[in-house]
Amino acid sequence: MKKQNSLVGFLLVGFGIYFLLRQLDLPGLSPYYAWPTLLIIVGVAILLHSYISNEYSNIFIGVLLLGLGIHFHAVSHFPFWTDHWGIYVLIVGIGFLLRYQKVKAGLIPALILIGIGAFALFTPYTPGWFRFLQDTVLFIKRFWPLALIGLGVYLVYKK
Numbered sequence: 001m002k003k004q005n006s007l008v009g010f011l012l013v014g015f016g017i018y019f020l021l022r023q024l025d026l027p028g029l030s031p032y033y034a035w036p037t038l039l040i041i042v043g044v045a046i047l048l049h050s051y052i053s054n055e056y057s058n059i060f061i062g063v064l065l066l067g068l069g070i071h072f073h074a075v076s077h078f079p080f081w082t083d084h085w086g087i088y089v090l091i092v093g094i095g096f097l098l099r100y101q102k103v104k105a106g107l108i109p110a111l112i113l114i115g116i117g118a119f120a121l122f123t124p125y126t127p128g129w130f131r132f133l134q135d136t137v138l139f140i141k142r143f144w145p146l147a148l149i150g151l152g153v154y155l156v157y158k159k
Helices: 003-024 027-032 035-053 056-077 085-103 107-122 128-142 144-157
Strands: none
Touching: 003 035, 027 056, 035 056, 056 085, 085 107, 085 128, 107 128, 128 144
C-alpha cells in the first residue's frame, strides 16, 4: 500500500462501511446514522494515515475530529454525559498531548489545556476570573463550523 494514498483509502473504507450498514438498516445502529459518525470516520482515517505514513503533524486534527464526533454522539445518547465547555478544551489538550508524543512539541499547551478542561469539568461553579475563558469557548462552540472551514482552507493552501 502506498502511504500517500492511505488517507483516501481509509476514508473510502470508512464511508463504505458506514453506508453499507446504513443500507442494511440494522435496528441497533440506527441512532448512529448521523453526522457525528462521519466526524468519527474522518478522525480515525486521519489518525490511521498519520501513524502509518509517519506524518505526525496531522495527529492533532484527527484527535480533534474523533473527539468531537464521540462527544456529540455521547451527548445525544448517554444521559450522564455533560455538554460542558470544558470537554472541548480537554479534547484540544488531548490532541496536543498525542501530537507531542511523536513530534516532541506542544507539551506545555497540552498540559495547560488538559488542566483547564479538568478544572472546568470538576469545579461545581465557575470563578469570576474564569468567566472570560468560558465566554470564549461558548463563542467558539457557537461558530465552530467556521473554524472547520478555516482549518480546511489552511490545509488546502499549506505548503
